Amino acid sequence: xxxxxxxxxxxxxxxxxxxxxxxxxxxxxxxxxxxxxxxxxxxxxxxxxxxxxxxxxxxxxxxxxxxxxxxxxxxxxxxxxxxxxxxxxxxxxxxxxxxxxxxxxxxxxxxxxxxxxxxxxxxxxxxxxxxxxxxxxxxxxxxxxxxxxxxxxxxxxxxxxxxxxxxxxxxxxxxxxxxxxxxxxxxxxxxxxxxxxx
Numbered sequence: 001x002x003x004x005x006x007x008x009x010x011x012x013x014x015x016x017x018x019x020x021x022x023x024x025x026x027x028x029x030x031x032x033x034x035x036x037x038x039x040x041x042x043x044x045x046x047x048x049x050x051x052x053x054x055x056x057x058x059x060x061x062x063x064x065x066x067x068x069x070x071x072x073x074x075x076x077x078x079x080x081x082x083x084x085x086x087x088x089x090x091x092x093x094x095x096x097x098x099x100x101x102x103x104x105x106x107x108x109x110x111x112x113x114x115x116x117x118x119x120x121x122x123x124x125x126x127x128x129x130x131x132x133x134x135x136x137x138x139x140x141x142x143x144x145x146x147x148x149x150x151x152x153x154x155x156x157x158x159x160x161x162x163x164x165x166x167x168x169x170x171x172x173x174x175x176x177x178x179x180x181x182x183x184x185x186x187x188x189x190x191x192x193x194x195x196x197x198x
Contacts, residue, residue: 046182057129058178063106063146066139066184068131068177070099070122096120107142130174133162147188157183 031039042054052058057068085092099120104110116134136158144154161180165171 044178044182046185051182052178054129054176054178056127058181060177060181063142064184066131066136066143066175066177066180069118069128070120071127129176129178130163131177133158133173133175136162136175136180143184147184149187153187154184157187 028039037043043050044052044054057071060067085095100115103115103120116132116138118132119135119138137155140154140158141151143149144151147154158175158180161175161183163174163176165173
């Protein structure tokens with residue numbers, strides 16, 4: 001009996017060391033070598049400091065920035081989730097109408113236009129970092145006006161940050177809002193520097 005108990009105990013200890021310590025450490029090491037950015041949270045840096053993650057929507061306010069999708073959880077990562085309102089719900093229809101009305105109040109030129117769905121609907125997680133290219137190109141006009149930049153320059157910025165489906169098949173075309181806004185901040189920093197050295 002003691003031999004069986006000793007063998008079981010040794011097997012337990014070896015399994016714990018191999019699968020509880022060795023394998024996770026091997027996984028961490030391989031991921032750090034092969035995919036260091038993703039393994040560390042896809043962090044975005046600006047001016048030498050971390051300003052967010054490309055995996056989670058960041059809150060931007062003001063007319064001079066691109067904005068992400070509406071969030072059912074007000075971009076609170078601790079309570080990630082959607083609204084759980086079904087597509088036939090009258091409450092959902094009221095939410096969408098209110099979001100559309102707020103958007104039209106800020107941008108009357110949109111009246112009568114068909115809007116990209118992600119401009120007024122919230123994502124399933126409430127933290128979606130991406131918007132559709134149609135949404136980004138529509139916002140480009142407002143951002144260019146607010147920043148005093150040529151519209152063509154802002155549209156080129158959107159085009160540079162547009163990501164196509166992988167292999168042309170998997171996923172959807174998208175634009176990461178944080179990366180796009182960091183690109184915009186770099187353009188503004190260069191413009192300020194150019195004015196200073198004149």
